Amino acid sequence: MNYETIESICENIGKGxxxxxxxxxxxxxMNKYPIGAKxxxxxxxxxxGRVSNLSIYQNMATGKSYxxxxxxxxxxxxxxxxxxxxxxxxxxEKTYCDGVNDKLNNVIMEHExxxxxxxxxxxxxxxxxVIHHTLIKDADGSVRIVQEGSAEYNDIMRFVPTSSxxxxxxxxxxxxxxxxxxxxxxxxxxxxxxxxxxxxxxxxNVFAGGVIGELSTLFK
Numbered sequence: 001m002n003y004e005t006i007e008s009i010c011e012n013i014g015k016g017x018x019x020x021x022x023x024x025x026x027x028x029x030m031n032k033y034p035i036g037a038k039x040x041x042x043x044x045x046x047x048x049g050r051v052s053n054l055s056i057y058q059n060m061a062t063g064k065s066y067x068x069x070x071x072x073x074x075x076x077x078x079x080x081x082x083x084x085x086x087x088x089x090x091x092x093e094k095t096y097c098d099g100v101n102d103k104l105n106n107v108i109m110e111h112e113x114x115x116x117x118x119x120x121x122x123x124x125x126x127x128x129x130v131i132h133h134t135l136i137k138d139a140d141g142s143v144r145i146v147q148e149g150s151a152e153y154n155d156i157m158r159f160v161p162t163s164s165x166x167x168x169x170x171x172x173x174x175x176x177x178x179x180x181x182x183x184x185x186x187x188x189x190x191x192x193x194x195x196x197x198x199x200x201x202x203x204x205n206v207f208a209g210g211v212i213g214e215l216s217t218l219f220k
Contacts, residue, residue: 001196006119006185009198011103013191015063022060022121023189024181025203026053028134034158045159047136054133054145055181060191061125062107067092069122069178070169076126079173089172097182109182118182125178 003009013020028051033039061069071086081089096112099105109118123130134146134153146153169177190199 003196003198006188006191006198006200007100007104007108009191009196010062010107010119012196013193015107019193020057020060020062021190021192022057022119024053024055024057024119024121024183024187025135025189026055026183026187027051028053028156029161030156030159031161032159035161037158047156047159050137051146051156052135052137052143054135054189056131056133057121058129059125059127061122061128062120064122065106066122066178066180069125070172070174073124073126073174073176073178074172077174077176081172090168108185117185119185119188121181121183123179123181124176126176 003012027049030045030048030051032045032048033043034045037043067090070090071081074081074086097109097118098112100108100110100117106120109120110116111118122128134148134156135143136146136152136156137143146156166177166179186200186202188200189203190197192198
């Protein structure tokens with residue numbers, strides 16, 4: 001069953017269940033100059049605008065609030081909190097996004113002023129596995145994977161800032177930090193659960209051979 005929009009499939013997948021595959025393609029956040037080095041003319045980032053992250057999720061976690069996910073992780077790790085104690089230790093904060101509607105709450109989020117829509121994904125959930133690839137666009141317009149650990153990969157990483165962790169979660173005593181990822185819906189390549197699937201029209205030619213159905217072989 002093919003869905004024409006990301007909203008329509010997200011209304012029909014099982015939230016908080018197993019078996020959701022998803023892929024996102026997002027621009028890699030990079031600095032203009034190497035991290036920790038002096039800003040010297042001629043050392044500017046030669047990869048700017050050319051590098052992307054391809055992330056493939058197995059058992060994508062979505063459809064629950066951030067606070068519920070963190071509270072569940074506390075329980076899983078054996079950190080004792082009553083409901084009231086957890087709310088005091090991890091209070092809700094105002095965010096810039098709200099759920100589009102009741103069916104899409106904590107799945108498709110919309111910016112309150114720009115109205116940009118995002119897919120909410122949680123990394124760090126025990127059941128969720130993620131494979132990340134770094135992609136680069138060459139001068140001829142072709143795109144290829146940069147092998148992790150290669151000289152080119154290490155050179156690219158000189159311009160990539162270290163991702164921040166959650167001090168609030170660390171204060172709770174959690175060892176498995178839950179990360180919130182919110183790619184723009186335009187950057188979602190596909191979503192699949194069982195016989196339901198959505199393929200972003202911009203990427204339909206990529207999956208003409210039915211590649212999505214073989215993704216489980218990537219997760220060993």
